[in-house]
Amino acid sequence: MTGPLIDNLQYANWSEKIFRQMRAGGVDAVHVTIAYHESFREMVLNLETWNRWFERFPDLIFKGTTAADVRLAQETGRTAIYFGFQNPSPIEDDIGLIEICHQLGVRFMQLTYNNQSLLATGCYEDDDTGLTRFGKQAVAEMNRVGLVVDMSHSAERSTLEAIDVSARPIAITHANPHWWHPALRNKSDAVLRALTARGGMLGFSVYPHHLRDGPACTLDSFCNMIAEAASRYGADNLGIGTDLCQDQPDSIVEWMRVGRWSKSMDYGEGSADNPGFPPMPGWFADNRDFGTIRTGLKAAGFSGAEVDGIMGANWLRFYEASFGPA
């Protein structure tokens, strides 16, 4: 069986069109965001919406909960959908909800989304106090049940502490190195070294605010950055996490940034002049474009096995080690 194609972060405005594009692009598995600022009950409503899609499109998608579901997806010509939270709001202040969410199929949870959470500090706060008391308990419980710690939107100290405190490798599902493009959301060399040294995974983002030159970023620049990352951290702990927000109206990026925590607008990575979703780079518009990245990686000098790893086999190995009980 050929290596799987896995995109470890998308938050699209889901539709039959997009599910068919996943199939057209040969995407075997996608980690999809199902909560930003939702309460537990609101997140369950999002699960219900996904259940209806699974019921309606059983020939295109199904709910993935184990690593073996990636192989099942390959064997049956469908896409396995794995759930994740970008914020711990669905567990509220209740550590017992971590296991409940895992039982409902959730496999990734960010400890923060930009702001201070009950668990850790987000990358937009002025001061980073690291993992909270609840945060340390939550990481231990996530380790126990097999819910992956994701620090994509977390601040430096919190991220380093999560890497250190977690008994199992963690993930940064969608970000790029700060040394390539110094966005607040991109990760320091120190974080990426610590992450990968402990077996953690980095998923490269194609969200324009994370790219050098934004939407004008070239495929060469993106793939040469991955080559430099591989030379620094090895190629085995790298994957893709596009952060594809296909077909979303701009009201959604406002929901992501402001949720219900502010009465004023916060532009996050955007600005008053550029408040909406940025246009995507020309070489990646939707799920049919992973072949372009694959070609770019080959041109950047990666071996076939390394390309297969980055395009999915590395995530699959991580899934195998991460989704079951400790």
Add this chain to the structure above:
Amino acid sequence: MTGPLIDNLQYANWSEKIFRQMRAGGVDAVHVTIAYHESFREMVLNLETWNRWFERFPDLIFKGTTAADVRLAQETGRTAIYFGFQNPSPIEDDIGLIEICHQLGVRFMQLTYNNQSLLATGCYEDDDTGLTRFGKQAVAEMNRVGLVVDMSHSAERSTLEAIDVSARPIAITHANPHWWHPALRNKSDAVLRALTARGGMLGFSVYPHHLRDGPACTLDSFCNMIAEAASRYGADNLGIGTDLCQDQPDSIVEWMRVGRWSKSMDYGEGSADNPGFPPMPGWFADNRDFGTIRTGLKAAGFSGAEVDGIMGANWLRFYEASFGPA
């Protein structure tokens, strides 16, 4: 492998003592009530409590979700715990919560608990209008996902309609025939004939209010009643559902009866003179006493295979047909 021992309804004040009594009594599986009047979120808190028990006592109990878990329980010397609701309150007014609850491991749901619900009419209402519009949709969805319709506390017409509308056999998990003891909660001959003719199961209750002569009911009387039921309905659709409420304080029977729907006391099957839990009959106090019932069934003339069926094999066959997707 010997026939399994299954009690298809208990609502005890759970403790290590009771779990050890299950093991001492050789009980392979128990269907436990996890909600009476709880909202969805409150029911999830009860699931969390069970998750902590499963984590704390992994050598005694585990969560059962498939029929195969009964065999796993036998093989590993533990008791499989299956979840059920005595009222549909946890699905609120949201049909999508049926699948969510099934994904969380719930396998039985009563359409009503004594009162009118959003789905059907309970056995204490003056008028029984049968299944509601939502009720018919809910039964179809329960059929689809594998959540068993339980009509133990429902009124006559609603029960007959549920038997008729449901595409899969339903259950009356804990009740006795009205012809033996004319309690409001016990079931008419018409209901029991319709139920069993469609492959549905009746679980015999030892809750004293359901017994002829109450706590003074003899084992002979109970087992002869089962023999008469077998002669009327066949022995294959009969099982045990003790309704054991071991170690519960009387505040719990008040919660069952009144919930939050009344500011006045409602005594249900009790009375102002006898408001609490009634004393159990001398021959059944806890999970160690199933051997007594087994002996009584033999004395009442059942064959060994029939006794094995009533003590668990019939429920296991029903589980095999009921808990998976349609």
